[in-house]
Each structure stands twice: as structure tokens, then as C-alpha cells.
Amino acid sequence: MQLGNLIDFEVEGEDGRFLPRLRGLSHIGFHWQFDRNRLMLWHNFIQKFEPHLKDADELDPFYFDLLLDAAKRWEKQNPKRIVCESYLALLEYEGRLSPDEHCYICEQHIEEEIALMQAFKPAHPACIYAPALPSKKILDFFEHGKSTFLEDHEVEVIFNVVMKGF
Helix, strand or coil: CCCCCEEEEEEECCCCCCCCEEEEEEEECCHHHHCHHHHHHHHHHHHCHHHHHCCCCCCCHHHHHHHHHHHHHCCCCCHHHHHHHHHHHHHHHCCCCCCCCECCCCCCECCCEEEECHHHCEECHHHHCCCCEEHHHHHHHHHHCCCCCCCHHHHHHHHHHHCCCC
């Protein structure tokens, strides 16, 4: 599987042809790529970008920088936390983050417990039949972009939301 690798290359044939050729291709690896669990989490994360970006004609450097930053931190930090923080940064960059305290489904105010839908849309746990998370922690996560104060089981719930798709 060659998905999500960082490569260096030279482009040959940029003279208007449909698809230029890549020459001098070399793989730039990370140490964590030898850890099967981390590699599988990376591939699952990278796979979410293809359907999200498939219709884009040009990509902003933000996406490359986001993935490069994640890859650099992947070995030393919990990858699931990196995925959650990276996805939050992506939503914020694209203007799709809704740190609203009202349920997306019933539009009532959310009190103590919150559940997250795709794109981190807030809802009541009963409205979407999803695990409940502490509202204060999630809103702090949205505000600061760091999962430091979230428990591992809370990160797992958020990670599962991200894995449903961008």
C-alpha cells in the first residue's frame, strides 16, 4: 500500500502534455512507518482526504502543511488525538466548524452532555443516538484546538466521528 507517503521528485515534460512524468522519485520516510498500528491509522486518516478533495482543481498548501505536521508528530503523540486535532483545524480552515451550543437536530440548547455528528456538528445524544460527551470539554476543544484535557475514551468517540468521513 503506497497511500500517504511523502515523496521527492523531478517533473519531466511540463510542456503542456496531459500528464507529466515523474523522475528521480525518492521516498522520504518516518520511523513510525515501521509500526503497523500507527501506519494503519495513518492510512485510514489519509483515505478520508481523497473523497473530500477529489473535485478540487488546485489545493491550497494548508492541506499539505496539515498532513506534514501530523506526520511529524505521529511517532511521539497518540495518533488518534492528532487526527482529531487535525480534523478540527481542517473544519476551522474551511469555515465549517460550528461551535454552537444548540442541537443541530432539534435546535434546543445543549446543556451538560453533547454528541457530535459528522463535521463535528453538535447535537443531543438522544437526538442522534450517539455517545454523550461533556459539553464543556468539547467546547474547550473547539476553542483551543487541543485534545490535552480529553480522556482517552472521549478521544476515541471523537476519532470515530472523524472516521465516518469529512
